[in-house]
Amino acid sequence: MKIKVLKFGGTSVGSIEAIKRSASIISSWSKKNKVIAVLSAMSGETDRLINLTKQLSKNPNPSDYDNAISTGENVSCALMSVYLNAIKVKSKSLQSWQIPIITSNEHMKSRILKIDSEYLINGLKEFDVLLVPGFQGVNTKNQLTTLGRGGSDTSAVAVAAAINAECIIYTDVDGVYTTDPNLVPSARKIDQISYEEMLELASQGAKVLQTRSVELAMRKKTKLSVRSSMEPKKTGTIVTEENSTLENNTVSGIAYSKDEAKITLSRVLDKPGVSSKIFGPLARGNINVDMILQNVSQDGKYANLSFTLPRGDLDKALKILKKEKTTIGYKRIQSSNTISKVSVVGVGMRSHAGVAQTLFDTLGKNKINIQVITTSEIKISILIDEQFTDLAVQKLHEAYKLHKK
Amino acid sequence: MKIKVLKFGGTSVGSIEAIKRSASIISSWSKKNKVIAVLSAMSGETDRLINLTKQLSKNPNPSDYDNAISTGENVSCALMSVYLNAIKVKSKSLQSWQIPIITSNEHMKSRILKIDSEYLINGLKEFDVLLVPGFQGVNTKNQLTTLGRGGSDTSAVAVAAAINAECIIYTDVDGVYTTDPNLVPSARKIDQISYEEMLELASQGAKVLQTRSVELAMRKKTKLSVRSSMEPKKTGTIVTEENSTLENNTVSGIAYSKDEAKITLSRVLDKPGVSSKIFGPLARGNINVDMILQNVSQDGKYANLSFTLPRGDLDKALKILKKEKTTIGYKRIQSSNTISKVSVVGVGMRSHAGVAQTLFDTLGKNKINIQVITTSEIKISILIDEQFTDLAVQKLHEAYKLHKK
Numbered sequence: 001m002k003i004k005v006l007k008f009g010g011t012s013v014g015s016i017e018a019i020k021r022s023a024s025i026i027s028s029w030s031k032k033n034k035v036i037a038v039l040s041a042m043s044g045e046t047d048r049l050i051n052l053t054k055q056l057s058k059n060p061n062p063s064d065y066d067n068a069i070s071t072g073e074n075v076s077c078a079l080m081s082v083y084l085n086a087i088k089v090k091s092k093s094l095q096s097w098q099i100p101i102i103t104s105n106e107h108m109k110s111r112i113l114k115i116d117s118e119y120l121i122n123g124l125k126e127f128d129v130l131l132v133p134g135f136q137g138v139n140t141k142n143q144l145t146t147l148g149r150g151g152s153d154t155s156a157v158a159v160a161a162a163i164n165a166e167c168i169i170y171t172d173v174d175g176v177y178t179t180d181p182n183l184v185p186s187a188r189k190i191d192q193i194s195y196e197e198m199l200e201l202a203s204q205g206a207k208v209l210q211t212r213s214v215e216l217a218m219r220k221k222t223k224l225s226v227r228s229s230m231e232p233k234k235t236g237t238i239v240t241e242e243n244s245t246l247e248n249n250t251v252s253g254i255a256y257s258k259d260e261a262k263i264t265l266s267r268v269l270d271k272p273g274v275s276s277k278i279f280g281p282l283a284r285g286n287i288n289v290d291m292i293l294q295n296v297s298q299d300g301k302y303a304n305l306s307f308t309l310p311r312g313d314l315d316k317a318l319k320i321l322k323k324e325k326t327t328i329g330y331k332r333i334q335s336s337n338t339i340s341k342v343s344v345v346g347v348g349m350r351s352h353a354g355v356a357q358t359l360f361d362t363l364g365k366n367k368i369n370i371q372v373i374t375t376s377e378i379k380i381s382i383l384i385d386e387q388f389t390d391l392a393v394q395k396l397h398e399a400y401k402l403h404k405k
Numbered sequence: 406m407k408i409k410v411l412k413f414g415g416t417s418v419g420s421i422e423a424i425k426r427s428a429s430i431i432s433s434w435s436k437k438n439k440v441i442a443v444l445s446a447m448s449g450e451t452d453r454l455i456n457l458t459k460q461l462s463k464n465p466n467p468s469d470y471d472n473a474i475s476t477g478e479n480v481s482c483a484l485m486s487v488y489l490n491a492i493k494v495k496s497k498s499l500q501s502w503q504i505p506i507i508t509s510n511e512h513m514k515s516r517i518l519k520i521d522s523e524y525l526i527n528g529l530k531e532f533d534v535l536l537v538p539g540f541q542g543v544n545t546k547n548q549l550t551t552l553g554r555g556g557s558d559t560s561a562v563a564v565a566a567a568i569n570a571e572c573i574i575y576t577d578v579d580g581v582y583t584t585d586p587n588l589v590p591s592a593r594k595i596d597q598i599s600y601e602e603m604l605e606l607a608s609q610g611a612k613v614l615q616t617r618s619v620e621l622a623m624r625k626k627t628k629l630s631v632r633s634s635m636e637p638k639k640t641g642t643i644v645t646e647e648n649s650t651l652e653n654n655t656v657s658g659i660a661y662s663k664d665e666a667k668i669t670l671s672r673v674l675d676k677p678g679v680s681s682k683i684f685g686p687l688a689r690g691n692i693n694v695d696m697i698l699q700n701v702s703q704d705g706k707y708a709n710l711s712f713t714l715p716r717g718d719l720d721k722a723l724k725i726l727k728k729e730k731t732t733i734g735y736k737r738i739q740s741s742n743t744i745s746k747v748s749v750v751g752v753g754m755r756s757h758a759g760v761a762q763t764l765f766d767t768l769g770k771n772k773i774n775i776q777v778i779t780t781s782e783i784k785i786s787i788l789i790d791e792q793f794t795d796l797a798v799q800k801l802h803e804a805y806k807l808h809k810k
Binding site for chain 1: 424454460463468498500548549
């Protein structure tokens with residue numbers, strides 16, 4: 001039994017017309033394969049539900065919140081199956097508790113632990129297409145849980161991994177680009193990209209795939225690709241293991257994020273345990289810290305410590321750190337919410353020197369000041385003033401000749 | 406543990422304000438009782454979902470259809486619990502598969518077979534309020550099912566019966582009236598009514614309670630009452646066993662339905678088995694026939710047969726009967742969809758003569774022609790031309806002095 005797992009996002013099921021269009025993609029795959037389609041809620045629906053809960057409570061309790069916002073995907077699946085059956089494709093909509101898709105116990109950002117592949121395989125003996133709601137599962141306490149924003153990508157990869165099938169993500173763009181085409185018109189669609197690069201691009205702000213879904217695909221070696229549900233005949237981007245058929249560019253893509261803020265603590269006593277006094281309370285406050293930079297003062301006693309975090313968490317973080325001032329023991333706290341992060345990603349960096357030099361040269365020539373730099377094996381990220389984001393991305397795209405294959 | 410089962414209909418949870426208003430009713434009951442609240446979908450939501458499915462298929466397949474239209478109640482329950490927790494009432498929203506509420510296997514008009522009372526009782530040990538979605542359950546194949554229009558009343562009574570608790574139906578009217586107050590301004594709210602009368606009124610067109618819910622309450626002797634969620638302090642109507650404290654009116658109420666059509670078959674061969682040839686195919690077509698009237702011709706060979714059915718089923722029924730013409734063997738088929746049914750209901754009819762006479766006199770005086778009459782122990786139903794419905798109800802309400810206690 002050849003099985004394809006297809007995933008359709010909110011805009012691909014966002015209207016009667018979109019449902020019919022996506023149904024025809026499912027239908028054509030189902031001629032030579034069994035299909036499991038993982039669906040998001042109709043675009044706007046999850047926000048509508050979140051908005052309703054927010055009108056009733058500033059801090060909705062997680063289990064009820066998940067019960068409310070998980071309904072949209074069930075509607076999409078049911079509607080899709082209604083239409084597929086109407087056009088004579090033998091299909092059936094499932095709910096996550098039926099399969100079940102088992103997740104970890106926490107709500108609102110649960111992780112998928114296990115999917116009963118036998119239930120799905122048995123279902124495909126009777127039906128040609130199964131519709132599975134993305135973004136959710138049930139935990140071991142038999143409560144509905146949700147996976148957090150963009151979780152449907154992860155659901156799709158997890159289903160594909162569970163039954164050892166290929167996963168195709170249908171979305172409103174036709175693939176992964178060297179950078180945001182809205183910013184750089186010469187941005188080029190990438191035909192193949194490695195899991196590692198995709199992971200860095202996704203986590204650095206490219207919104208085509210959710211980070212966790214790429215991570216999972218990489219770990220499970222799931223064949224993953226991205227295609228447009230508007231132009232299904234176009235080949236999209238294949239995400240795969242690093243190999244010789246991959247384009248051998250030094251840099252594969254440039255991602256950026258304007259959703260950044262920076263906090264700097266001055267004259268922190270530089271002794272063991274101080275980091276945990278800073279980052280412990282932030283972690284307990286559910287704040288994810290990203291880049292961390294520390295300079296020790298000349299006398300070696302004090303350090304200046306900067307780190308970045310999502311802009312929406314800045315106020316909360318400042319409040320926490322001010323409360324902990326005496327425990328941590330810093331002199332001054334400063335913050336900025338007008339910064340952005342630009343990341344240059346490419347597996348070729350490992351073997352090619354000069355990538356960082358090109359970056360410094362390009363920004364220098366354009367008089368863009370770099371506030372913070374961090375690097376990994378296949379990525380260089382810089383923090384700059386937000387107003388220079390577009391310029392930096394455009395000039396770097398040009399400098400690395402990303403418009404050319 | 407004292408438990409109350411409260412049910413809130415679509416308008417009582419139809420907006421943020423309505424949810425907050427109903428929450429305050431739940432909250433005040435929860436001070437001295439444990440509460441299970443059974444909720445409908447927000448008003449308009451089920452119709453929105455039905456409309457989506459109808460745009461995709463004229464005949465949506467039942468299992469997917471149920472998956473789509475059962476989501477609204479889960480949203481109501483989740484939102485209600487979010488708000489109750491926000492105002493410090495310890496509550497939790499449940500889904501029907503968690504409890505579970507077991508139903509018969511068929512979809513779209515399933516019946517509740519069993520509710521796990523232990524799960525609910527255990528839940529009430531931890532929480533003061535449990536929110537249960539009305540209108541749905543899961544069948545023995547582990548598929549979501551729905552109970553048909555108005556099924557939330559039945560869900561509420563079934564939950565109450567399962568845990569042996571009182572059931573209070575909160576709705577947008579403040580009780581059961583002697584007839585539709587929109588039609589007869591002097592219509593009076595009934596303080597107490599017997600299950601039997603309520604059952605007849607409900608099945609004859611009074612829309613306050615769903616027929617099946619009354620039937621179930623009667624069978625299980627569940628204490629049932631109807632109250633207004635807008636004016637929760639007002640005493641509503643108590644539906645109870647027939648007893649001496651009941652108002653001893655001959656006639657308790659008048660119901661009417663304009664959703665009627667009539668079919669007449671002329672010169673049907675009057676021999677055994679002919680009825681099943683007529684009503685068999687209709688039943689298989691899922692058409693519920695109501696009043697049936699048969700006159701045998703003078704020579705005793707032929708019969709004229711009339712029956713009523715819901716207006717929406719008329720075309721389908723005519724099509725079926727025309728197809729079966731030679732099998733049934735009738736000469737002519739006639740139909741009307743401009744008729745209505747008026748029913749006079751009262752347990753006092755059993756002991757009081759003259760109820761029918763008053764009806765005939767009243768309609769005669771007002772020149773309203775009676776097309777069909779059927780009677781039961783506590784009910785007289787007549788079929789009249791639709792245009793006389795309002796007049797008939799008004800004059801009968803007056804004739805039976807229903808505005809007076």
